[in-house]
Amino acid sequence: MNLQTENQVVDLLIKNVNLMTMDESVSASYGLIEHGCIALRHGNIVWLGPESTAPEFEAAEIIDGNGHYLSPGLIDCHTHLVFAGSRAKEFEQRLTGVSYQQIAEQGGGILSTVRATRAAHEEQLLVSATKRVRQLISEGVTTVEIKSGYGLDTDNEIKMLRVASQLKAQLPVSVSRTFLGAHALPPEFAGRADDYINYLITDSLPKVVELDLADSVDGFCEGIGFSREQMSRLFAAADELGLPVKLHAEQLSDLSGAELVAEFDGLSADHLEYLSEQSIKQMAHKNTVAVLLPGAFYTLSETKLPPIFALREHNVPIAIGSDYNPGSSPLCSLKLMLHMACTQFKLTPEEATKGVTLNAAKALGLTDRGVLKVGKKADLCLWEIEHPAELAYTFGVNPLVKSWQNGQLVINN
Ligand SMILES: [Zn+2]
Numbered sequence: 001m002n003l004q005t006e007n008q009v010v011d012l013l014i015k016n017v018n019l020m021t022m023d024e025s026v027s028a029s030y031g032l033i034e035h036g037c038i039a040l041r042h043g044n045i046v047w048l049g050p051e052s053t054a055p056e057f058e059a060a061e062i063i064d065g066n067g068h069y070l071s072p073g074l075i076d077c078h079t080h081l082v083f084a085g086s087r088a089k090e091f092e093q094r095l096t097g098v099s100y101q102q103i104a105e106q107g108g109g110i111l112s113t114v115r116a117t118r119a120a121h122e123e124q125l126l127v128s129a130t131k132r133v134r135q136l137i138s139e140g141v142t143t144v145e146i147k148s149g150y151g152l153d154t155d156n157e158i159k160m161l162r163v164a165s166q167l168k169a170q171l172p173v174s175v176s177r178t179f180l181g182a183h184a185l186p187p188e189f190a191g192r193a194d195d196y197i198n199y200l201i202t203d204s205l206p207k208v209v210e211l212d213l214a215d216s217v218d219g220f221c222e223g224i225g226f227s228r229e230q231m232s233r234l235f236a237a238a239d240e241l242g243l244p245v246k247l248h249a250e251q252l253s254d255l256s257g258a259e260l261v262a263e264f265d266g267l268s269a270d271h272l273e274y275l276s277e278q279s280i281k282q283m284a285h286k287n288t289v290a291v292l293l294p295g296a297f298y299t300l301s302e303t304k305l306p307p308i309f310a311l312r313e314h315n316v317p318i319a320i321g322s323d324y325n326p327g328s329s330p331l332c333s334l335k336l337m338l339h340m341a342c343t344q345f346k347l348t349p350e351e352a353t354k355g356v357t358l359n360a361a362k363a364l365g366l367t368d369r370g371v372l373k374v375g376k377k378a379d380l381c382l383w384e385i386e387h388p389a390e391l392a393y394t395f396g397v398n399p400l401v402k403s404w405q406n407g408q409l410v411i412n413n
Contacts, residue, residue, distance in 0.1 A: 009058045010039040011407060014380075015051055017065030020388050021372035022072055022358045030350055030388045031372070038070065040378040043406035048372055068401060069388060071353070072370050073142025073379030075360035076334045078270055078291050078321025080147050080180075081132045082125055082163045085116025087326045110150075110184050113326050117150035117160065125163045132324065132332050133167055139335045139398055142379040142405045143174040145321070145364055147218055149183030154204040157181050161213035172410040174379075176364045178246070179208050182219035182226050182234055197230045201237040209241045216267060216365070220248040221257035228255050235264045244365055250274040251296075262286040268319065268363040271296065272306045280307065284314040289363040291319045292347075292355070294340035295329035308345055318347065319363040320355035339395040349392035378407035 019038060021031035037051040039059070047054070090108045094100070103109060117125070129146075136144055146164040151157035161177050168175035181200040189196035208214050217238035221231045225248070235245045244267050249257030251271035258269035262282040269275075269283065270291035283290060290311050296302070311318055320341045323329040331337075334356055341352040361370025369377045382402040385391060390399065403411040 008055055010041045010046060011060050012040045012378075012404075013057050013059035013062045014038050014040075014065050014070065014382070015062060016067055017070040017382065018067070019048060019372055020069055020071040020353070021048070022354055023371050023373055030353065032388065036070070038372065038380075040404075040407045043378050043408070045372060045374055045376050045378050047374060063402075065382060069383045069385050070372070071140075071381050071383065071388075071391070072357040072372055072376075073381055073403060073405060074140040074334050074356045075143040075364065075366075075370060076136055076141050076322050076324075076356070077145045077176075077268070077319050077360040077363040078147075078293060078323050079145055080149060080323070080325035081144075081332070082129045082146055082148070082160045083113050083117050083150050083326055084120035084125060084128065085113055085326065087112065087330070091330075110327055111187065113150050114152055114184070114186065118153075118156050122159050122163060125160065126166055129163055129167055130171065133171055133173060135332045136322075136334060137171065137173055137403070137410060138400070139333060140381040140383075140400045140403050140411070141173065141334055142381075142403060142410070143176065143361070143364070143366065143369060145176040145178060147178040147180040147183075148214075149180030149218075152181065152184065152186035153188075154207055157204055158208060158211065158213060161208060165213060172405045172408065174369075174405070176215045176366070177213060178216045178218045179205065179214040179243075180218040180220075181205070182231065184220065184225065193226060193230060197226065197234055200234060205234075205237055205241065209243065214243060216244045216246055218246050218248065221255050221260070222248070222252055223255075224252070228257060228260055231257065232260055235260065235266070239264060246270065246291075246363070250276075250279070254279075258283055258288065258290075262288045267365050270321070270323075273297065273302060273304045275307055275311075277307075277310055280310050280314050280316060283316045287317065287362075289317045289319050289359055291321050291363050292341060292345055293321055293323040293329065294337055294344045295331050296323045297344055298340060299328050299330065305345060308347065317359040317362050318351060318355050319359040320347075320352055321360070321363075335391070335398065336395050338392040342392050349389035352392045353388065378404055380404045
């Protein structure tokens with residue numbers, strides 16, 4: 001039996017579909033292959049192309065795609081979806097004239113989420129986070145990034161990352177776990193940010209690595225967060241332990257955090273409303289992904305746009321995330337982010353779609369997904385749409401017909 005014959009035995013054959021491969025070498029627009037066909041075996045893509053050129057397959061199962069569109073599974077590359085408590089009351093207070101300052105004085109803001117998350121048992125966190133991840137899955141997400149960052153001490157950060165690991169084990173989704181101990185300064189370290197960074201370096205991070213609970217390290221580099229110098233020390237420690245870095249950077253001011261990520265050959269710089277041309281050049285040089293978060297931009301009524309034209313001009317890969325969190329982005333829909341990346345940031349629908357597939361995979365350092373190509377993981381979404389741009393065009397509707405993760409059927413609407 002030659003290899004060719006062996007290759008023709010497949011687990012699943014999806015026929016009569018338009019393939020949004022997102023592979024630029026296939027076609028300029030969405031990597032589109034019309035009237036296509038795709039074959040899967042052992043959780044991977046083993047053949048794809050126009051149906052008229054398909055070889056004879058011996059398939060365990062054949063599905064008629066009814067002329068719908070098939071894309072890579074969606075990837076949400078930036079979330080904070082493990083948390084306890086609600087900030088709805090603060091939302092209401094702000095809209096009835098109570099200032100941020102007053103809310104903070106009453107113990108509100110991020111520290112209220114920290115208090116609630118510290119008080120919650122692991123099981124409670126798992127139950128609430130499971131609902132959120134299921135919501136993302138229902139709209140086609142097959143890979144999600146989840147950050148810690150509401151524990152702000154070693155035990156509670158570990159608790160959050162253990163929940164993220166359990167989500168990965170229990171749900172049909174890949175989870176990329178990020179240690180975000182440097183999210184905010186915990187009250188015990190008030191006025192001692194350097195000491196807190198030292199604590200993260202000497203206590204939290206080594207334990208997180210020893211327990212194999214994180215795939216990357218993140219921080220909040222900002223006047224109200226941590227300085228570039230503090231982040232640089234944390235990144236050096238992460239680097240030594242073999243973890244890639246990423247950063248909440250240039251959201252409210254320019255501290256050249258994105259440049260720091262590039263210096264460390266990091267994965268992504270996220271937010272970026274105040275990103276400078278100089279940093280963009282460094283990101284382009286190191287292929288650092290720019291992760292844009294329209295949900296936070298919207299919720300905070302931000303008016304300064306990220307420098308989209310310059311990012312485009314320098315060919316910096318752009319990804320889109322939900323930034324799902326209880327404070328600045330209380331929305332659990334990557335599909336809505338596709339729309340808002342276009343309406344708020346003026347990305348094209350194709351750029352936005354690439355931002356939740358190909359470039360989102362890059363932002364997580366995952367080279368085996370985000371594109372439909374032979375040898376890649378069979379993470380797929382079948383959409384009942386008339387044109388690829390429809391994914392970004394509509395919101396409040398869910399055109400997902402079916403999804404697969406690792407070649408296994410997840411959603412069957
Ligand atoms: Zn974030």
